[in-house]
Amino acid sequence: MRGNYVIQVIRTSENPLYNRNFLKADGLRWISIDIDRCQPKSSEVKRNQSILLIMNPTQQKPSAQHKPIFAKLTRDVFDHKNNADYIKKFRKGLTRELVEYISKDKNEPDWMLALRLRSFDYFNTLPLPEFGPELYSLHFDEICFFAKAADKKGGFKTWEDVPKEIKYTFERLGIPEAERKVLAGVGAQYESEAIYHSIEKELSDKGVIFTDLDIALHKYPELVKKYFMKCVPPNDHKFAALHGAVWSGGTFLYIPKGVKVEKPLQSYFRMNAMNMGQFEHTLIIIEDGAEGHYIEGCSAPKYGSHALHAGCVEIFVGKNAKFRYSSVENWSRDTYNLNTKRAIIEKNSVIEWVGGNMGSGVTMLYPCSILKGDGSKADHLGIAFANEGQIQHTGAKVYHIGKNTSSRVVMKSISKGGGISVYRGLLRVAKTAENAISQVECDALILDSISASDTIPDIKVDNETATVNHEARVGRLNEEDIFYLTSRGIPKEQAEAMIVNGFINPVVRELPLEYAVEMNRLIEMEMENSVG
Amino acid sequence: MADSQLIKLDSANPSVLLKRDSENEYILSIKDNVIVREPLNITFNNTLKDLNINLIIKIGKNVKATIIERFENKKDQTIMFHSRIFADKDSDLRFIIFQNLSNGSKLTDICEIEVKKSAKVHFINFQLGGKDIRSTLQQVSLNEYGSLNTDLLCRTHNNQNHHFDISNTYKSMNGYGRIIAKGIALDKGQLMINGAITITNKGGGTDAHLRQDSLLLSKNASLRTTPKLNIATNDVKAGHGASVTNLNDESLFYLATRGISEKDVKKMLINGFVAEQLDKISDLPELRNEIYQII
Numbered sequence: 101m102r103g104n105y106v107i108q109v110i111r112t113s114e115n116p117l118y119n120r121n122f123l124k125a126d127g128l129r130w131i132s133i134d135i136d137r138c139q140p141k142s143s144e145v146k147r148n149q150s151i152l153l154i155m156n157p158t159q160q161k162p163s164a165q166h167k168p169i170f171a172k173l174t175r176d177v178f179d180h181k182n183n184a185d186y187i188k189k190f191r192k193g194l195t196r197e198l199v200e201y202i203s204k205d206k207n208e209p210d211w212m213l214a215l216r217l218r219s220f221d222y223f224n225t226l227p228l229p230e231f232g233p234e235l236y237s238l239h240f241d242e243i244c245f246f247a248k249a250a251d252k253k254g255g256f257k258t259w260e261d262v263p264k265e266i267k268y269t270f271e272r273l274g275i276p277e278a279e280r281k282v283l284a285g286v287g288a289q290y291e292s293e294a295i296y297h298s299i300e301k302e303l304s305d306k307g308v309i310f311t312d313l314d315i316a317l318h319k320y321p322e323l324v325k326k327y328f329m330k331c332v333p334p335n336d337h338k339f340a341a342l343h344g345a346v347w348s349g350g351t352f353l354y355i356p357k358g359v360k361v362e363k364p365l366q367s368y369f370r371m372n373a374m375n376m377g378q379f380e381h382t383l384i385i386i387e388d389g390a391e392g393h394y395i396e397g398c399s400a401p402k403y404g405s406h407a408l409h410a411g412c413v414e415i416f417v418g419k420n421a422k423f424r425y426s427s428v429e430n431w432s433r434d435t436y437n438l439n440t441k442r443a444i445i446e447k448n449s450v451i452e453w454v455g456g457n458m459g460s461g462v463t464m465l466y467p468c469s470i471l472k473g474d475g476s477k478a479d480h481l482g483i484a485f486a487n488e489g490q491i492q493h494t495g496a497k498v499y500h501i502g503k504n505t506s507s508r509v510v511m512k513s514i515s516k517g518g519g520i521s522v523y524r525g526l527l528r529v530a531k532t533a534e535n536a537i538s539q540v541e542c543d544a545l546i547l548d549s550i551s552a553s554d555t556i557p558d559i560k561v562d563n564e565t566a567t568v569n570h571e572a573r574v575g576r577l578n579e580e581d582i583f584y585l586t587s588r589g590i591p592k593e594q595a596e597a598m599i600v601n602g603f604i605n606p607v608v609r610e611l612p613l614e615y616a617v618e619m620n621r622l623i624e625m626e627m628e629n630s631v632g
Numbered sequence: 633m634a635d636s637q638l639i640k641l642d643s644a645n646p647s648v649l650l651k652r653d654s655e656n657e658y659i660l661s662i663k664d665n666v667i668v669r670e671p672l673n674i675t676f677n678n679t680l681k682d683l684n685i686n687l688i689i690k691i692g693k694n695v696k697a698t699i700i701e702r703f704e705n706k707k708d709q710t711i712m713f714h715s716r717i718f719a720d721k722d723s724d725l726r727f728i729i730f731q732n733l734s735n736g737s738k739l740t741d742i743c744e745i746e747v748k749k750s751a752k753v754h755f756i757n758f759q760l761g762g763k764d765i766r767s768t769l770q771q772v773s774l775n776e777y778g779s780l781n782t783d784l785l786c787r788t789h790n791n792q793n794h795h796f797d798i799s800n801t802y803k804s805m806n807g808y809g810r811i812i813a814k815g816i817a818l819d820k821g822q823l824m825i826n827g828a829i830t831i832t833n834k835g836g837g838t839d840a841h842l843r844q845d846s847l848l849l850s851k852n853a854s855l856r857t858t859p860k861l862n863i864a865t866n867d868v869k870a871g872h873g874a875s876v877t878n879l880n881d882e883s884l885f886y887l888a889t890r891g892i893s894e895k896d897v898k899k900m901l902i903n904g905f906v907a908e909q910l911d912k913i914s915d916l917p918e919l920r921n922e923i924y925q926i927i
Binding site for chain 2: 568
């Protein structure tokens with residue numbers, strides 16, 4: 101099996117039925133693995149024995165060599181508020197004047213101003229989506245669409261230069277530490293603008309560009325103009341139009357032909373003020389033969405008053421290239437997270453989406469892969485956790501257009517405390533898509549009788565050589581599994597959290613170790629009733 | 633059949649009554665505690681160009697019966713058919729629709745079924761003809777231990793456009809149900825199957841599953857399938873699956889290498905695909921053979 105594992109030994113087994121067998125029960129997985137192949141090793145583990153394990157990284161005692169960066173995250177970290185008064189300089193509400201002001205403040209070329217104004221017109225004419233959660237409670241005139249906390253174009257060069265309060269926030273989130281230990285580069289955005297960006301010199305020497313998109317618009321204007329909002333046009337839907345009008349900050353990642361970036365690059369987006377709106381734009385261009393991995397994280401403090409995130413991610417994957425986009429969304433419960441993510445994949449290329457949606461009160465997020473080139477592939481792996489007061493509408497959209505394309509979607513959702521999780525999927529196989537193969541699996545765990553889960557896939561096939569399979573299961577935690585663990589002295593809440601960690605394992609194990617720990621920590625916080 | 637008569641019931645059983653309530657409304661009722669051994673055949677007036685029928689079927693307590701509705705004609709018709717079935721406590725109804733209308737006919741068929749405590753309804757729907765078919769089936773289990781099962785077998789070819797909506801809703805505890813829908817799209821046929829299982833927050837202990845499998849056998853045919861789950865409580869076993877494929881290449885090759893012609897191989901594989909539904913009417917050999925012949 102691929103991936104790093106942080107493990108806790110539950111018990112050893114003499115029974116050959118368990119050793120080396122892969123058992124499946126009620127959609128959960130029990131795995132058996134030789135301990136010698138596990139890293140890092142725990143001193144408690146007996147060597148040279150096949151043992152039955154449940155992955156539970158938070159239980160591991162940190163060794164001298166390994167202290168997970170995000171293992172100590174608590175709700176306080178995410179709810180930390182910076183009460184500086186910069187927000188008083190910026191007004192709420194969306195007007196044409198604001199759109200013009202944003203463009204002028206950034207000294208943008210005319211074509212970008214024209215795009216913003218066109219988008220503003222679309223926003224005023226397009227209706228709200230006819231599907232999904234109710235959005236009428238979102239009042240646009242109560243949102244601040246643009247605010248600068250530090251007013252430093254392109255961000256600061258070092259963490260030492262970042263204003264103290266902002267730096268403190270990111271330190272508690274573990275971002276500088278992650279940059280030192282595991283990342284090839286970091287971008288940090290606070291409110292509407294980047295406050296820090298870095299990339300390893302070795303990569304920039306190879307021509308890799310990783311910078312704030314506001315800066316890229318000036319430094320690489322032709323490249324940005326060629327791709328900006330071509331994958332997600334402003335008239336695509338109402339929130340794409342809103343984004344086109346008021347976008348600010350974000351990430352520009354360009355990997356030239358044949359360059360393989362081994363370590364991941366990360367951007368972290370933080371909202372701070374009450375009623376804030378964040379509209380970062382992530383534009384990623386992977387040239388032919390290139391490879392890379394990009395991670396996005398986000399959070400905001402809770403005020404009990406609405407905030408809005410309508411970001412946009414556009415990814416262009418060239419021929420024979422491979423790209424992984426990972427994200428861990430952890431906005432506060434008063435945030436509307438209405439994000440649009442889409443990728444166009446060329447010949448013989450692969451895109452992998454790995455995502456965890458834990459936060460926000462209302463989420464509508466459906467990453468989309470357009471398999472344009474022959475032989476292109478898409479993998480969508482996602483987790484959604486809907487706790488009290490949350491509605492998680494997540495899913496995946498895949499369009500098979502080229503020949504011999506394939507896609508795989510694995511979605512895991514958990515509902516608790518009255519939360520509602522909805523998988524909404526779209527699969528289209530065009531007439532031109534000879535020999536398309538698609539496999540979709542959605543599993544939902546409902547942890548109590550007041551929560552709910554819906555699964556709404558839409559499959560349309562116009563080519564007779566396609567093979568498409570979809571399956572979904574909904575259920576509760578297996579009582580026998582809970583009894584088994586509690587009878588071994590494990591408290592019930594911990595037993596439930598362990599089983600839930602096992603349930604989400606197929607997705608979590610695709611993340612780098614540190615981010616797998618972060619994901620598991622966030623799940624643990626949700627299971628602890630740490631309401632944000 | 634006289635022009636004024638819209639439907640006809642083929643049964644001499646005194647416990648089964650078909651009454652005309654108004655110009656186009658009929659009520660079919662079966663008294664409590666009756667086991668109807670012979671299937672009840674309902675046929676429709678196939679001479680009228682436009683047909684609009686409301687049929688209410690009341691199945692009494694502890695009744696066991698099979699009802700077969702046949703939609704067949706030689707001349708094109710436009711048919712609006714709305715049926716409501718009320719299955720009382722502990723009843724067991726098998727309701728079969730056999731539709732083989734002419735190539736120019738249109739059918740809008742809405743069937744609503746309410747099932748009371750421990751009642752079982754097995755709805756088997758064979759849709760093989762007609763140009764434009766819009767069929768909606770809504771089954772609701774009102775009380776505990778209701779069992780709602782649906783089998784749909786549909787085939788579109790030529791320029792047919794078939795659209796099916798099937799939903800099972802469980803409003804009470806310990807319900808059970810399987811929806812199995814199989815579709816075959818040929819030539820320029822357009823096929824759409826929407827399935828849904830809804831379990832309300834009072835439906836604890838329910839075990840329900842939805843399966844939609846389709847064969848897309850022509851480059852000009854088109855197929856759309858949306859299997860949905862709406863689950864509002866955790867004490868359930870619920871799932872769905874859907875597949876869209878062509879005939880399996882390995883199976884085609886295997887049989888062809890045994891000297892079987894391509895045409896016969898395809899026939900065999902399609903027969904295998906539809907066998908599951910047709911086995912459910914193995915006690916009705918004439919109808920079963922008729923369907924095999926058509927497919």
